[in-house]
Ligand code: AMP
């Protein structure tokens with residue numbers, strides 16, 4: 407538990423939230439600034455800053471909660487689709503340093519567009535080199 411972490415304050419009940427789901431280890435509540443209405447955050451009660459620091463078993467259990475919320479959004483809101491977003495580090499847009507998944511209901515008519523500008527590799531060799539660098543640190 408971190409004293410000045412916003413999401414730890416929500417876990418403690420010091421800051422209110424629109425609760426969607428809770429169990430022994432996790433809490434889900436509406437994002438205060440939704441990309442689409444119904445946009446929900448899933449957090450562990452325990453404080454971990456981001457994905458690399460979070461124990462793998464906790465992360466595995468967290469994915470079950472993410473799946474549960476996604477299913478509930480599909481059923482309750484009649485969503486046509488779901489985006490799952492998880493930011494790590496300022497460069498990736500993480501503003502709150504308590505690991506969380508964004509579960510965002512999507513509708514064919516919602517008008518939202520991700521600014522996803524696909525780039526390309528200079529050569530097949532550069533692409534393979536990138537794969538090799540990451541692969542070497544996978545185990
Ligand atoms: P991220 O940029 O991935 O760290 O996302 C942090 C999210 O927390 C943002 O989408 C904010 O809108 C959301 N947020 C900030 N304060 C609150 C709050 N008090 N209750 C609910 N969501 C919040």
Ligand code: ZN
Nearest residue numbers: 411414453504
């Ligand atoms: Zn925290």
